[in-house]
Amino acid sequence: MAEGQIVAGLLAPHPPHLVYAENPPQNEPTSEGGWEQLRWGYERLRKSLEDVDYDCIVILSPHWQTYVGTHFLGLERFESLSVDPIFPNLFRFKYDVSVDVELSKAIHDHAKEDGMAVKMMENPDFRIDYGTITSCHMIRPEWDKPIVSISSNRGHAYYSVEVMQEMMIQLGKATRKAILESGKKCVIVASNSLSHRHFTTESEVPEDMSVEHISSHAMHLWDMRMIELMRSGKSQQIVNEMPEFVEQAIAESDGGALTWMLSVLDMPDEPAILHGYGTIIGTGNAIMEWPSRNWRENS
Amino acid sequence: MTSQPVKSLVVPAHPHPLLAPEKNEGWGKIRKAYDNAREIIEQTDADVLVIYSTLWPSIIGHQIQAHPNPEWVLVDPDFHDLGSIPYQIRVDTELAEAWHQANQNRGLESRKVAYDGFPIDVGSVVACKLLNPDNRLPVVICSSNVYANRAETTVLAKSCLDAINSLGRKAIAVSIMSLSNRMFTTPIQPHDDHIHSAKDDEWNLKILEFLGAGRLEDVAQLSRTIHHQIRVQKVVAFKPMWWLSSMNQHRNNLTGEVLGYEPIHGAGAAVVVLDPTSSGQGDKEYDEDSIETFAGDRDVLGERKDQDSVESEDRSSHTQHPELWEPTDTHTSVNSHEAPKPVGAYPHARREGNILYLSGVGPRQPGTSQIPGGAIKDADGKAVDYDIKAQTRAVVSNIEKILHEAGASLENIVDVTTFLIDMDRDFKGYNEVWAETLGVYGPTRTTIAIKALPTPIAVEMKVVARFGDD
Numbered sequence: 001m002a003e004g005q006i007v008a009g010l011l012a013p014h015p016p017h018l019v020y021a022e023n024p025p026q027n028e029p030t031s032e033g034g035w036e037q038l039r040w041g042y043e044r045l046r047k048s049l050e051d052v053d054y055d056c057i058v059i060l061s062p063h064w065q066t067y068v069g070t071h072f073l074g075l076e077r078f079e080s081l082s083v084d085p086i087f088p089n090l091f092r093f094k095y096d097v098s099v100d101v102e103l104s105k106a107i108h109d110h111a112k113e114d115g116m117a118v119k120m121m122e123n124p125d126f127r128i129d130y131g132t133i134t135s136c137h138m139i140r141p142e143w144d145k146p147i148v149s150i151s152s153n154r155g156h157a158y159y160s161v162e163v164m165q166e167m168m169i170q171l172g173k174a175t176r177k178a179i180l181e182s183g184k185k186c187v188i189v190a191s192n193s194l195s196h197r198h199f200t201t202e203s204e205v206p207e208d209m210s211v212e213h214i215s216s217h218a219m220h221l222w223d224m225r226m227i228e229l230m231r232s233g234k235s236q237q238i239v240n241e242m243p244e245f246v247e248q249a250i251a252e253s254d255g256g257a258l259t260w261m262l263s264v265l266d267m268p269d270e271p272a273i274l275h276g277y278g279t280i281i282g283t284g285n286a287i288m289e290w291p292s293r294n295w296r297e298n299s
Numbered sequence: 300m301t302s303q304p305v306k307s308l309v310v311p312a313h314p315h316p317l318l319a320p321e322k323n324e325g326w327g328k329i330r331k332a333y334d335n336a337r338e339i340i341e342q343t344d345a346d347v348l349v350i351y352s353t354l355w356p357s358i359i360g361h362q363i364q365a366h367p368n369p370e371w372v373l374v375d376p377d378f379h380d381l382g383s384i385p386y387q388i389r390v391d392t393e394l395a396e397a398w399h400q401a402n403q404n405r406g407l408e409s410r411k412v413a414y415d416g417f418p419i420d421v422g423s424v425v426a427c428k429l430l431n432p433d434n435r436l437p438v439v440i441c442s443s444n445v446y447a448n449r450a451e452t453t454v455l456a457k458s459c460l461d462a463i464n465s466l467g468r469k470a471i472a473v474s475i476m477s478l479s480n481r482m483f484t485t486p487i488q489p490h491d492d493h494i495h496s497a498k499d500d501e502w503n504l505k506i507l508e509f510l511g512a513g514r515l516e517d518v519a520q521l522s523r524t525i526h527h528q529i530r531v532q533k534v535v536a537f538k539p540m541w542w543l544s545s546m547n548q549h550r551n552n553l554t555g556e557v558l559g560y561e562p563i564h565g566a567g568a569a570v571v572v573l574d575p576t577s578s579g580q581g582d583k584e585y586d587e588d589s590i591e592t593f594a595g596d597r598d599v600l601g602e603r604k605d606q607d608s609v610e611s612e613d614r615s616s617h618t619q620h621p622e623l624w625e626p627t628d629t630h631t632s633v634n635s636h637e638a639p640k641p642v643g644a645y646p647h648a649r650r651e652g653n654i655l656y657l658s659g660v661g662p663r664q665p666g667t668s669q670i671p672g673g674a675i676k677d678a679d680g681k682a683v684d685y686d687i688k689a690q691t692r693a694v695v696s697n698i699e700k701i702l703h704e705a706g707a708s709l710e711n712i713v714d715v716t717t718f719l720i721d722m723d724r725d726f727k728g729y730n731e732v733w734a735e736t737l738g739v740y741g742p743t744r745t746t747i748a749i750k751a752l753p754t755p756i757a758v759e760m761k762v763v764a765r766f767g768d769d
């Protein structure tokens with residue numbers, strides 16, 4: 001069997017506003033548009049992946065929060081309605097998702113061997129988190145690729161950003177090993193925003209772009225700094241600065257997704273491509289791609 | 300007199316007592332304690348359960364479940380292997396609407412949610428299933444806003460009481476929370492369950508000692524310490540006791556009973572029932588005040604004010620007042636402990652036949668002399684920014700208290716004269732609050748601009764009310 005491959009790493013934020021603004025048939029609420037900079041960013045990302053052959057999307061979302069270890073979806077199909085608990089007015093999405101249980105189990109097993117607390121989620125009534133659904137929809141609205149969905153262990157809340165990152169780096173290594181052994185081609189997705197200070201009110205028309213802006217100048221500076229580090233391939237520096245970033249920008253990378261994704265890509269020195277940046281209800285969101293399929297030492 | 304809940308409950312958040320009471324003795328005991336609490340509820344004449352759940356975070360204000368009949372099959376994100384929880388809940392939509400309105404009247408951002416399939420949190424579902432099987436009582440569930448702190452959470456309970464009182468409901472207040480919330484981070488065998496650390500256990504026992512003695516406000520005042528000592532910092536503050544104590548008017552002499560205390564996956568799970576009957580214990584002295592309307596937290600991130608000016612503004616709202624007087628007491632006077640003391644020799648109101656004349660009422664708070672929305676100038680007499688809407692709301696709230704004392708309500712008001720110190724700046728905001736509050740009842744109104752008022756406030760109202768037909 002040929003060795004598996006990581007064809008791309010993605011930073012793919014999941015505010016439901018983006019799905020809402022695109023009015024796909026699966027989503028009940030309808031809009032007049034909005035957040036075009038980000039939606040066009042996702043369009044550029046989709047274009048970039050259009051001719052890329054891959055088998056599976058492996059995603060970690062901060063909205064499947066687990067306190068007892070890291071969990072993996074362990075059944076082949078989940079079909080239900082996802083309603084966003086914060087923005088139920090925008091996101092009531094009918095999903096039908098297939099899971100690559102074989103790969104899911106392989107990552108689980110590797111992580112377990114490495115001493116991590118892990119668990120397969122095999123309850124058919126389980127509802128997939130809205131972060132996973134939103135990012136996957138924006139990346140691949142055809143829904144024709146199976147996914148591996150990994151929970152966000154709250155190591156940050158329990159210990160510190162440093163401990164959370166150690167766990168995520170380890171989980172990333174286990175994920176990488178399992179993928180390379182599987183022979184499968186995978187896209188790795190960190191589903192999170194950057195700075196994450198929300199407005200606490202919503203305008204009458206949620207897609208009213210005249211009120212959308214970053215919540216503060218400090219948040220903007222942090223977002224630009226992080227994007228610049230990604231654009232210049234400074235993965236290790238991102239990890240080094242993560243504790244300050246999480247504290248000062250209340251960054252959603254506290255859930256571990258970004259650190260895990262960089263670890264799956266083996267802390268790349270290669271630059272990431274910025275497909276789009278924009279704010280959503282005050283939070284900073286960047287759509288970034290690490291096109292590892294094109295790198296010489298192929299991941 | 301504002302009524303309190305018929306009973307107040309503290310109940311745990313995790314699904315083990317519902318799904319696996321037989322797997323561990325402690326989980327079984329919590330199940331029994333839940334059953335016991337259910338029986339206690341059934342013996343009251345309560346007609347609604349009002350739930351504040353720490354497991355339901357919100358960002359855009361406070362969310363109130365308003366779907367008449369939410370229905371789903373819930374699976375816990377961590378403990379999915381314990382099984383699924385099918386539920387069907389009956390919601391008191393009228394009370395949900397009233398609470399939502401009352402939140403807005405008191406300056407809170409508020410939202411109703413009524414969507415098929417909305418993810419109701421596991422704590423609320425477990426509490427509804429165990430305390431209220433078969434939906435004997437309707438419920439109202441409110442979220443725990445992640446950015447809210449003590450002031451906002453205190454006001455959230457007061458608006459809940461406004462709603463309960465306006466509809467004449469008899470409510471059971473339920474706070475869903477763990478005590479210490481640190482769980483084991485690895486899977487454990489049920490028989491290995493214990494409180495995560497001796498420190499967590501000691502703190503839990505101390506909290507339960509206080510609750511057992513009915514000292515709810517003491518626990519509320521300890522919330523920040525509890526948060527740092529035994530809470531995994533998932534959110535910025537430990538809020539449920541602020542809500543529950545405010546629901547009970549910050550009393551410290553309730554009658555409490557601890558029905559159970561056990562570990563659930565390392566966290567402290569307790570079932571406590573508090574009854575408004577006085578325990579006979581003395582009230583404690585508090586250092587934190589009980590505000591009536593929410594006028595925003597200090598703007599720590601804003602660029603307008605630095606720490607110094609925030610402090611001086613605080614100081615000004617406490618210190619700039621003329622001397623306070625006891626309200627004049629005559630056979631026709633009406634005076635309320637709930638209203639701010641006069642700044643001269645006069646009563647809060649005077650009754651002549653079926654007409655009630657109120658002395659001019661401002662936004663100043665009784666006891667603390669704080670001014671919701673901020674004073675109009677600082678200690679040095681320098682003008683500072685203030686919120687006219689919050690001030691106006693506080694005026695209306697003070698008027699309501701005086702009317703209440705006389706056995707009347709806002710509906711009885713026939714004529715109002717309003718004094719504003721800055722018509723250009725403030726008329727619009729004042730007028731908006733008027734439309735939402737007094738304007739609803741239709742009294743006549745005159746608004747005039749004046750040079751100053753005796754305290755650093757921007758609005759005062761002179762009110763005449765009339766009692767029912769006689």
Ligand SMILES: [Fe+2]
Nearest residue numbers: 014063131252
């Ligand atoms: Fe998110």
